[in-house]
Amino acid sequence: MATLNFEAAGVNSTFAAVSDVLPFVTIIIPTRPGQAEIPAVTAARALDYPKDRLEIIVARGKQPAVQRNAAIRAARGELIYFLDDDAVARPDALRRALVHFKKPVGEDAWRSESLSGRRAFA
Numbered sequence: 001m002a003t004l005n006f007e008a009a010g011v012n013s014t015f016a017a018v019s020d021v022l023p024f025v026t027i028i029i030p031t032r033p034g035q036a037e038i039p040a041v042t043a044a045r046a047l048d049y050p051k052d053r054l055e056i057i058v059a060r061g062k063q064p065a066v067q068r069n070a071a072i073r074a075a076r077g078e079l080i081y082f083l084d085d086d087a088v089a090r091p092d093a094l095r096r097a098l099v100h101f102k103k104p105v106g107e108d109a110w111r112s113e114s115l116s117g118r119r120a121f122a
Helices: 016-021 039-045 064-074 093-098
Strands: 005-008 025-031 054-060 079-082 111-113 119-121
Touching: 025 039, 025 064, 039 054, 054 064, 079 093
Parallel strands: 025 054, 025 079
Antiparallel strands: 005 054, 111 119
């Protein structure tokens, strides 16, 4: 059985004026135990996105799939954004990804139009 440690990656609250129109997003970053430098955390903190609409979860363990699944259960986001621990996302990466999602008026779930034309719920 794998032991997982979760830690919040210290996101401060800013940009509150636009927060009510954007989804709350959880970024999940699986890492190895004891890994000190995590480039993905630094990049996630630099994303051009309201910090009060962003949660960063660092999931430490030896089995990335298990770490991701456990982190999903702990996540509070309406959408989940995965980064590998060595990923360095561009500051506009999350906003670019969100253009593919929308929340229809009166519905509770965000939707994505897949390449095949079928709808997928996030």
